[in-house]
Amino acid sequence: xxxxxxxxxxxPPCRSVLxxxxxxxxxxxxxxxxxxxxxxxxxxFLKINPQHTVPTLVDSGFTVWESHAILGYLVNQYxxxxxxxxxxxxxxxxxxxxxxxxxxxxxxxxxxxxxxxxAGKKPDxxxxxxxxxxxxxxxxxxxxxxxxxxxxxxxxxxxxVADMSLTDVLGYDMSKFPNVVKWYSKVKxxxxxxxxxxxxxxxxxxxxxxxxxx
Ligand SMILES: N[C@@H](CCC(=O)N[C@@H](CS)C(=O)NCC(=O)O)C(=O)O
Numbered sequence: 001x002x003x004x005x006x007x008x009x010x011x012p013p014c015r016s017v018l019x020x021x022x023x024x025x026x027x028x029x030x031x032x033x034x035x036x037x038x039x040x041x042x043x044x045f046l047k048i049n050p051q052h053t054v055p056t057l058v059d060s061g062f063t064v065w066e067s068h069a070i071l072g073y074l075v076n077q078y079x080x081x082x083x084x085x086x087x088x089x090x091x092x093x094x095x096x097x098x099x100x101x102x103x104x105x106x107x108x109x110x111x112x113x114x115x116x117x118x119a120g121k122k123p124d125x126x127x128x129x130x131x132x133x134x135x136x137x138x139x140x141x142x143x144x145x146x147x148x149x150x151x152x153x154x155x156x157x158x159x160x161v162a163d164m165s166l167t168d169v170l171g172y173d174m175s176k177f178p179n180v181v182k183w184y185s186k187v188k189x190x191x192x193x194x195x196x197x198x199x200x201x202x203x204x205x206x207x208x209x210x211x212x213x214x
Contacts, residue, residue: 004058006031006045010204012107013067014055015197016162020071020155022193024078068099071155085155095149098141098156102163109134110166117170117209135177142179146186153190161187165198169205 005021005028007014021028033039033054040052049056049065056065057073064073075085086092109131116123123131138160141148149156164184167174174181188194 002029002058002060003027004029004031006033006048006056006058007054008033008035009197009201010208011035011054012110012162012165012201013159014162015165015201016067016155016158017055017057017070017074018197019162019191019194020074020084020158022197023084023158023191024074024080026074026078066103068103068155068159071099071158075155083152083154084158091150095154095156098149098154099159101137102156102159106134106138106160107163110163110170113170113172114166114205114209131172132176135174135180139177139179142183146183148183153187157187158191161191161194165201165205168198169202169209 003021003026005017007018007030009015009032018028033045035054039045040049040054045056046052048058048063051065053065055067055070056063057070059073059077064070072085075082079085085095109127112127113123113131116127138148145151147153147157148160161184164180166172174184188198
């Protein structure tokens, strides 16, 4: 079962899938896409994913992109059990809510902040306020529960922990979000292979901020 994985290491959505694949013991056929060289716009890749985004997974001819969809697919298809993405409707609804929050709020706001720095600018008040608000929401989610979507770790934690790598390179003061700080330190230790994947990404992300290509 070849699992072709199109990715770039600097991308948090890609790294969430890498972390989950490691947990599930899946071997990915790694296909690096260099976004700076616009490799996502080659006719070959556009044929696979017309939306030209990474991560993209091709599982023996079946294609899926959007990291949150990939995370759910991998657990459904390859998980030994459903603990990371329970089938029980209410548990799954909360996880889905958290995943959609990441797609629509948390990740885009972190990315805007990062892209401003990468362009050599100080993120403006609006970008900063929106990121603060997203992190406050996350802090609230974590107020009464240990994990992002409940009392056990789920694919939502995999999505969010990959985003958090950005705060490590942004020089962003996280002390205002104590529940996030506590959860981040715990989840990093819980997910196997976190350090290796995270450290590789931090090197690239720091280079991107220093090179100011735009
Ligand atoms: N919500 C999507 C975001 C995917 C996304 O925006 N990926 C970026 C890299 S982080 C990308 O592929 N950008 C290149 C492009 O859009 O052309 C996911 O979670 O997969």
